[in-house]
Amino acid sequence: xxxxxxxxxxxxxxxxxxxxxxxxxxxxxxxxxxxxxxxxxxxxxxxxxxxxxxxxxxxxxxxxxxxxxxxxxxxxxxxxxxxxxxxxxxxxxxxxxxxxxxxxxxxxxxxxxxxxxxxxxxxxxxxxxxxxxxxxxxxxxxxxxxxxxxxxxxxxxxxxxxxxxxxxxxxxxxxxxxxxxxxxxxxxxxxxxxxxxxxxxxxxxxxxxxxxxxxxxxxxxxxxxxxxxxxxxxxxxxxxxxxxxxxxxxxxxxxxxxxxxxxxxxxxxxxxxxxxxxxxxxxxxxxxxxxxxxx
Amino acid sequence: xxxxxxxxxxxxxxxxxxxxxxxxxxxxxxxxxxxxxxxxxxxxxxxxxxxxxxxxxxxxxxxxxxxxxxxxxxxxxxxxxxxxxxxxxxxxxxxxxxxxxxxxxxxxxxxxxxxxxxxxxxxxxxxxxxxxxxxxxxxxxxxxxxxxxxxxxxxxxxxxxxxxxxxxxxxxxxxxxxxxxxxxxxxxxxxxxxxxxxxxxxxxxxxxxxxxxxxxxxxxxxxxxxxxxxxxxxxxxxxxxxxxxxxxxxxxxxxxxxxxxxxxx
Amino acid sequence: xxxxxxxxxxxxxxxxxxxxxxxxxxxxxxxxxxxxxxxxxxxxxxxxxxxxxxxxxxxxxxxxxxxxxxxxxxxxxxxxxxxxxxxxxxxxxxxxxxxxxxxxxxxxxxxxxxxxxxxxxxxxxxxxxxxxxxxxxxxxxxxxxxxxxxxxxxxxxxxxxxxxxxxxxxxxxxxxxxxxxxxxxxxxxxxxxxxxxxxxxxxxxxxxxxxxxxxxxxxxxxxxxxxxxxxxxxxxxxxxxxxxxxxxxxxxxxxxxxxxxxxxxxxxxxxxxxxxxxxxxxxxxxxxxxxxxxxxxxxxxxxxxxxxxxxxxxxxxxxxxxxxxxxxxxxxxxxxxxxxxxxxxxxxxxxxxxxxxxxxxxxxxxxxxxxxxxxxxxxxxxxxxxxxxxxxxxxxxxxxxxxxxxxxxxxxxxxxxxxxxxxxxx
Ligand SMILES: Nc1ncnc2c1ncn2[C@@H]1O[C@H](COP(=O)(O)OP(=O)(O)OP(=O)(O)O)[C@@H](O)[C@H]1O
Ligand SMILES: [Mg+2]
Numbered sequence: 013x014x015x016x017x018x019x020x021x022x023x024x025x026x027x028x029x030x031x032x033x034x035x036x037x038x039x040x041x042x043x044x045x046x047x048x049x050x051x052x053x054x055x056x057x058x059x060x061x062x063x064x065x066x067x068x069x070x071x072x073x074x075x076x077x078x079x080x081x082x083x084x085x086x087x088x089x090x091x092x093x094x095x096x097x098x099x100x101x102x103x104x105x106x107x108x109x110x111x112x113x114x115x116x117x118x119x120x121x122x123x124x125x126x127x128x129x130x131x132x133x134x135x136x137x138x139x140x141x142x143x144x145x146x147x148x149x150x151x152x153x154x155x156x157x158x159x160x161x162x163x164x165x166x167x168x169x170x171x172x173x174x175x176x177x178x179x180x181x182x183x184x185x186x187x188x189x190x191x192x193x194x195x196x197x198x199x200x201x202x203x204x205x206x207x208x209x210x211x212x213x214x215x216x217x218x219x220x221x222x223x224x225x226x227x228x229x230x231x232x233x234x235x236x237x238x239x240x241x242x243x244x245x246x247x248x249x250x251x252x253x254x255x256x257x258x259x260x261x262x263x264x265x266x267x268x269x270x271x272x273x274x275x276x277x278x279x280x281x282x283x284x285x286x287x288x289x290x291x292x293x294x295x296x297x298x299x300x301x302x303x304x305x306x307x
Numbered sequence: 308x309x310x311x312x313x314x315x316x317x318x319x320x321x322x323x324x325x326x327x328x329x330x331x332x333x334x335x336x337x338x339x340x341x342x343x344x345x346x347x348x349x350x351x352x353x354x355x356x357x358x359x360x361x362x363x364x365x366x367x368x369x370x371x372x373x374x375x376x377x378x379x380x381x382x383x384x385x386x387x388x389x390x391x392x393x394x395x396x397x398x399x400x401x402x403x404x405x406x407x408x409x410x411x412x413x414x415x416x417x418x419x420x421x422x423x424x425x426x427x428x429x430x431x432x433x434x435x436x437x438x439x440x441x442x443x444x445x446x447x448x449x450x451x452x453x454x455x456x457x458x459x460x461x462x463x464x465x466x467x468x469x470x471x472x473x474x475x476x477x478x479x480x481x482x483x484x485x486x487x488x489x490x491x492x493x494x495x496x497x498x499x500x501x502x503x504x505x506x507x508x509x510x511x512x513x514x515x516x517x518x519x520x521x522x523x524x525x526x527x528x529x530x531x532x533x534x535x536x537x538x539x540x541x542x543x544x545x546x547x548x549x550x551x552x553x554x555x556x557x558x559x560x561x562x563x564x565x566x567x568x569x570x571x572x
Numbered sequence: 573x574x575x576x577x578x579x580x581x582x583x584x585x586x587x588x589x590x591x592x593x594x595x596x597x598x599x600x601x602x603x604x605x606x607x608x609x610x611x612x613x614x615x616x617x618x619x620x621x622x623x624x625x626x627x628x629x630x631x632x633x634x635x636x637x638x639x640x641x642x643x644x645x646x647x648x649x650x651x652x653x654x655x656x657x658x659x660x661x662x663x664x665x666x667x668x669x670x671x672x673x674x675x676x677x678x679x680x681x682x683x684x685x686x687x688x689x690x691x692x693x694x695x696x697x698x699x700x701x702x703x704x705x706x707x708x709x710x711x712x713x714x715x716x717x718x719x720x721x722x723x724x725x726x727x728x729x730x731x732x733x734x735x736x737x738x739x740x741x742x743x744x745x746x747x748x749x750x751x752x753x754x755x756x757x758x759x760x761x762x763x764x765x766x767x768x769x770x771x772x773x774x775x776x777x778x779x780x781x782x783x784x785x786x787x788x789x790x791x792x793x794x795x796x797x798x799x800x801x802x803x804x805x806x807x808x809x810x811x812x813x814x815x816x817x818x819x820x821x822x823x824x825x826x827x828x829x830x831x832x833x834x835x836x837x838x839x840x841x842x843x844x845x846x847x848x849x850x851x852x853x854x855x856x857x858x859x860x861x862x863x864x865x866x867x868x869x870x871x872x873x874x875x876x877x878x879x880x881x882x883x884x885x886x887x888x889x890x891x892x893x894x895x896x897x898x899x900x901x902x903x904x905x906x907x908x909x910x911x912x913x914x915x916x917x918x919x920x921x922x923x924x925x926x927x928x929x930x931x932x933x934x935x936x937x938x939x940x941x942x943x944x945x946x947x948x949x950x951x952x953x954x955x956x957x958x959x960x961x962x963x964x965x966x967x968x969x970x971x972x973x974x975x976x977x978x979x980x981x982x983x984x985x986x987x988x989x990x991x992x993x994x995x996x997x998x
Contacts, residue, residue, distance in 0.1 A: 041666075042403060046673035047614055097846045097854060102613040103792040110785035111839035114832040117707060117782075121828040131829075135706060135781070136684045175422065182413050186399045192366045192392035193417030193469070222621075222781065223684070226677035233666050233674055240449035242404045269688035276681025283674065287664060295663040324959050337955045337963050373962060402665050528953040552952055554978060561970055566857060567864055 015265075018143035021156050023261045025142045026275055028162035029215040030227055030253030032169035036208050037232030038242075038249050042184050043204075046229050047102070048090060051109035052205065053212040053224040055086040057116030057134060060216055065123060076161070076213050083209020086112060087202065113221070137220035139261070139271035158217055165214040169207055173246075180204065181242065219272035227253065230279035237290040252282055317380040319344040319473055319504035320365070324374035327357070327364045332563035333372070333527070334360050336555065340532035342506075342521055344379075344472075347499045349519035349535075350508045353548050356526045358508045359395060362475045366392050378473055388418060391471035393462050395478050401451050401458060408446045410461050411437055414468030436467040439494060455482035463491060474498070474505045481510075492518050512544065527551060527559075592718040593710045593777045594816040597786060597834060599725035600774035601812025602732055603766050604787035605794065605805050609743035610763075613788045614669075615654065618676040620771045620783030622653030624683025627705055628690060637702075639717040643724070643772055650768040653679050680780075708779030708831035711824055721773045728769055731762070732805075739763060740801050777816060779831035785838055786812065793842035796849040811841050866912075868969050871938045872901070873909045874918060875968075877927055878935030882996070889924025936996045941968040943989035944979050950990045951983065957990035 040049045059082030063075045086108055093104035120131060132138075147154040154160070173180060179200050183190045187197035208228070215224050235248035256279035264274025288295050320342045327335040335357045342348050350358050363369045365376040367383050379386050391414075414436070415429040437443045440460040445453065450461060459479055466474055480488050495505050499520075509515055515522070516539050524530040524538065524547040531538040531547070607616050623646035630645025631637065653675050660671040687702060704712055713721075732739065741749045742759050750756040767787070774786045794807035819834030826833075847854045876899040877890050892910065896903055913919045918931035927935060945964040949955045955963075971979065989995055 041670045042400070044667050044669050046670045050673050050676070093846070098852070099792055099795075099846070100608075100611060100613075102611060103608055103788050103795075106613050106617060106784050106788035107792055107839065107842055110782050110789065110835050114782055114785070114835035114839065117832040118828070118836065121707075121832070122826055131703075131707065136688070178416055178419070178424070179421075181405075181409075182416055185403050185405060185410070186394065186413070188363070188366075188368050188394050188398060189392060189413065189465075190416075191368055192390075194387045195416065223677060223681055225673050226681050229670055229673045230678060233670050236404070236666065236670075237664060240404045240451070241406070242409070245404050264685065267685065267689050268692045269686070270684050273681050273683075273685030273688060276678055277685050280674075280678030280681065283678070287660065290664075293665050295659070324955075324962060326963070337949060337953055337959065339955060339959055528955075530954070554948070554975070554982060555952075557975060557978075558967060558971065561972070561975070565864065565970060566860055567966065567970055 018140075019261070019265065021143035021159065022139045022271060023258055025139055025156070025158055025162060025218050026257035026261055026271065027254050028159065028166055029218050029224075030231065030257040030275070031250050032166050032207075032211045033215065033224065033227035034231040034235075034249040034253035035169060035173055035246055036204070036211060037228035037230075038235065038246050039180060039184055039204055040208070040228055041232045041236055046225070047105050048087065048205070049208050049228050050225045051090060051105050052083040052086050052208050053228070054109040054221055055112035055116075056080065056083045056209060056212045056216065057113055057221045058082060058119060060213060061116055061119040061123075065119070076165070076210060079213040079216075080206065080209040082112070083212055084202065084206055086209075087205040116221075133217070133220060134222075135220045136223055136270045136272045137216065137218045139218050142218060162214055162218070165211060169211060172203075172207055176200070176203075219275070223272045223276050226276040226279055230276070230283050231256065234279075234283045234286045237286050237293045240292075252279070256282060315344050315502075317344065318342060318377075319346070319379060320506070321377040321380070322361075322365070322374070323376070325361075325364065325376060326372045326374055327360055327369060328372055328562070329369075330563060331566050333559050335364070335525075336528045336559075338374070338525070338529045340523060340529055342504070342523070342532070344504050345499060345502050346504055346521040347495055347519050348504070348506045348521040348523060349515050350506055350523045350525065351510075351512075351515060351547065352525035352530075356547075358525055359477050361525065362392070362477055362506070362508065366390070366475065386473075389472040391466040391469040391474045393466045393474070393476040393479060396455065396459055396462065396481060401453075403450065405450055406447050407437065407442060407450060407453070407461055408433060410450060411464045411468050414465040417469060432470070433464075433468050436464040439467060440464045441490065456484055456487045459483055460487070460491070463494070472503055474503065476505065476507045478508045478510070480507075488514075515539070527555060588715060588718055589710055589713065590817060590820055592713075592722050593820045593830065593834075594813045595722055595725050596710075596773050596777050597816030597819075598809045598813040599728045600770040600778075600783075600786040601790035601808040602729060602805055603770040604791040604812075605801070605808050606732075606739050606743050606763055607767055607787055608791035608795065609801075613791075614672055614784070615657070616767060616771065616787035617784035618653050618657060618672050618679075619650045619768055620775060620780050620787075621676045621683075622679035623647075623650045623772060623775060624705065624780050625649050625679055625686055626652075626683075627702065628683055628686035631690060631702060632686065639720045643720070646772045646775075647768055649679065650771055651765075654764060654768070683780075704779070704829070705775055706779050706781060707829035708775060708777050708782070708834070710777040710820060710830050713776060717776075721776050724769060724773050728766055728773070731766055735759070735762065743801075777820070777830050778834050779829065782831045782835045785835040789835070789838040789842045790815070793838075793845035796845045796852050811838065815841065864969070868966070869905060869909045870913055870918075871934065871969055872899070873906065873913060874927070874931055874935035875938040875942070876901075877919075877925060878932065878939055881927070882939075887926075889922055889926045891924045895925075938968050940996050941971050941976060943993060943995045944976070944983065944986070945971070946989050946991070947983055947986050947995075948979060960990065 040046050056079050059079030063078045067074065089108045090104045093099045093108065094101050117134065120134060142158045143156050145157050147157040147160055179195055182195060183197045183200040191197050212224050219227065231249040231252035234252045235245045238248055239245050256275050260275030260278035261271050263278060264271040286294065291297060291300055318341045322338055322340050325335055325338040326333055350361065352358050360369060364371050378390055383390065411433040412425055412429065415425055415433065419425060434443065434446065437446055440463050442457060442460055442464060445457065450458065453461065459482065463479060479491060498505055516535050520535055522535050522538050523532045524543055526547050531543040604616065607613055626645035626649030627642050630641045634641045656675050657671045660666050661668045690702065738754055738759050741754060742756065742763065746756060770787065771783055775783050778786050790808040790811040793811055794804045797807050798804050815834050815837035818837045819830055823830040823833040850856055876895055880890055880898055881887060892906065896906060910919060910925060914921055917928055918934060920926045920928055942964045945967045946960040949960040949963060950957055986995055
């Protein structure tokens with residue numbers, strides 16, 4: 013197979029989706045909030061469609077904020093159903109995200125007739141077309157718009173976890189201790205969910221609403237099987253994310269199928285490998301250890 | 308570290324008419340007591356008596372329906388830096404990818420501002436606390452690879468690293484062997500000699516009178532509060548562990564069932 | 573498809589589609605009750621996403637859209653996903669929710685890879701129908717397929733009916749089930765199989781992405797309307813069926829996938845249940861609170877008048893202003909309360925306010941309860957006399973006549989409260 017310039021842009025976009033997802037995914041996995049992340053990534057759909065219907069553009073900052081706030085609304089709604097209505101938590105998640113997602117699909121299928129946003133795009137994005145939507149400043153071509161948007165989101169997420177590393181770390185490990193020493197667990201919970209919402213919206217165009225979860229959880233879970241050092245876990249998960257993005261893209265074009273699907277498949281494959289082989293926390297780690305001791 | 312205007316006459320803890328409920332069902336009812344500074348206080352009571360809830364409400368982790376708790380004569384917000392909290396060991400996920408030192412360093416986070424990072428001095432303080440609890444050789448271990456008693460000591464070291472004046476510890480002896488328990492209690496006694504006040508939730512009645520010089524007996528309501536010599540009596544024990552007051556339970560159930568609007572403090 | 577034909581059920585095929593869609597939704601909702609009660613609601617979500625690769629693989633190998641083959645493919649990967657989740661949580665330290673999210677998204681990703689692969693294959697003319705698995709499109713289903721899925725749905729319902737008792741115990745308390753000698757492992761296996769089957773038939777109308785709703789939402793709504801399993805299953809079935817019916821109608825009108833509309837209908841009914849359920853609903857709770865607030869207000873007014881007269885040793889009418897001074901109350905609330913009480917026959921207006929006989933009795937009772945409770949608190953909770961008033965202020969309104977008797981007996985019919993006021997007794 014031969015790669016053209018556009019393919020490199022697409023691969024870069026894939027990586028730019030994978031990086032922030034992998035980082036935030038580590039927090040979600042450790043906080044047992046993966047399914048809330050799943051719910052958020054589904055639920056931003058109606059926000060995206062509405063913003064799109066109103067502004068007729070795909071990649072503006074208002075979209076990021078507007079649709080992102082719907083992700084926050086999801087978090088509130090789940091909390092509300094769980095705490096105030098007192099519905100059990102898994103059901104609160106299930107009811108909330110299916111409802112919002114259904115609204116999104118209805119909006120897409122009834123009111124929007126545009127090449128940019130259709131049912132397929134909702135499911136698995138459109139990485140291949142990303143290189144063709146170019147940004148122009150003063151008549152000069154500056155590369156694909158999506159790259160700029162994703163790049164900006166990457167910067168935000170990296171700055172967020174870099175600056176507030178301690179707050180996120182402590183509220184993840186021991187929220188009640190955090191509150192006791194005056195660090196608000198609620199505040200950082202919502203800040204994190206806000207970041208997840210923003211990343212979901214930014215990734216939507218590239219990988220769709222559903223496969224984002226795989227980018228969130230697979231690299232993070234893989235890294236979690238390999239290390240006991242949180243910083244290393246963050247680093248490893250980013251590496252796995254990038255590897256899945258690149259290898260997955262190659263797999264997808266060789267099969268002539270969806271790029272996002274390919275990336276997720278590879279991410280799953282990497283997890284499977286590590287799960288079987290990990291020396292410490294894998295499926296056979298006990299056997300491996302005894303084997304090495306004998307040898 | 309004590310504030311200028313908190314003299315040793317200021318009580319370490321003053322709990323006033325405290326009522327706390329979960330879903331309108333009171334688990335602490337009109338609890339009202341005062342504990343002076345410089346004591347090593349045992350908080351005693353059967354399972355479900357509300358001991359953890361008492362500490363959590365004092366630390367602002369659960370909402371109070373009525374009443375208040377003052378620490379060193381003021382609300383928690385004013386003295387947060389002087390107060391330390393050791394949760395029950397089961398309250399966190401010990402598989403978390405963190406080393407022993409990482410956890411102990413958390414004790415310093417409260418004093419750092421929003422953007423500041425821990426400095427060398429913080430790290431040294433953390434290391435010396437680890438030494439105090441005898442875990443220095445384990446500083447780089449992942450926390451999952453510690454025994455239950457060692458994990459408990461990690462929490463203790465984290466509390467020490469806060470360098471507070473008042474300590475609340477929820478069952479620090481759970482799952483700890485006798486030798487470690489002795490080491491911890493010696494440490495706590497040493498802290499008391501330095502003028503610190505330590506509250507410990509404890510279950511073992513055999514050792515309690517030897518460990519503590521002040522005791523609080525709880526069973527939904529306050530049963531007794533005072534110096535060990537005065538309150539550690541057969542009568543108080545019988546009342547504390549002799550089961551709940553049936554009338555109180557019935558009224559509590561009624562409150563929960565009707566969802567009566569919570570009282571305003 | 574013609575609207576009118578649809579509504580009038582003229583066309584036999586349409587009739588079948590509507591009935592079929594209703595039946596499929598119904599059977600999934602019934603099974604969902606058990607997964608919900610076993611706190612495994614999101615596992616259904618994982619299964620439903622995971623059937624996609626199975627469907628695609630079956631199609632790849634067979635090259636046809638034979639429903640039975642697709643069903644088997646779906647069934648296999650659905651099961652496989654559950655086994656994988658189990659394996660990951662048991663054999664590593666990955667928590668269950670992460671394992672669920674991982675399996676769900678990776679299986680789905682593989683499915684998408686296969687689906688797009690199939691769509692781009694040049695010589696498969698018949699492939700387009702696979703899309704309808706994503707969002708469900710029962711309207712495009714053939715009559716023969718409908719019979720197959722209908723039959724599966726009926727099998728499902730029969731199974732639930734046969735094993736109802738066992739599933740009940742299993743969902744309530746697995747440990748107990750094994751102590752009374754139930755084959756817990758086998759039952760769990762059966763229930764899981766039923767869940768997978770429910771997903772497989774449900775996706776015909778709702779699609780893989782939203783299938784979770786069919787398992788979770790009706791059950792969650794039903795849970796709010798009853799506290800018992802039997803009625804819960806029936807209510808869930810009704811909700812599922814209604815949503816299946818309306819969803820199919822609407823989607824045929826708009827010519828869009830059925831799934832989202834069915835889920836929309838489900839969600840609206842569920843939100844309705846959350847808000848308007850007679851006992852556990854938000855509105856009912858809110859009304860109860862209001863009722864309490866009002867009752868507390870009323871009783872406080874009666875108590876205030878009663879005590880005022882008692883303290884001043886007079887039966888003269890009491891002025892509103894005097895009352896406000898005597899017991900600080902919000903003037904507006906006091907006025908409306910006074911009006912309400914006089915219309916209910918507790919008060920009379922006569923140059924001020926006078927207690928009627930019933931009003932007198934009620935005011936006295938509240939005063940008595942207040943003082944009894946204060947006595948109880950000082951005696952049994954060892955609370956200082958100057959700290960008991962607040963608590964009694966709220967408890968006095970809730971004590972039932974039975975508790976009152978018990979309280980009096982326990983305190984040995986006291987004459988005086990801790991503040992040395994006498995406890996009135998009639
Ligand atoms: N989050 C909660 N939601 C509802 N009820 C709770 C909650 N936490 C505690 N309870 C209830 O409150 C009561 C007091 O609990 P608490 O944990 O304070 O007891 P404890 O004295 O610490 O007991 P133990 O010795 O078992 O630790 C118990 O009956 C418990 O069931
Ligand atoms: Mg406790």
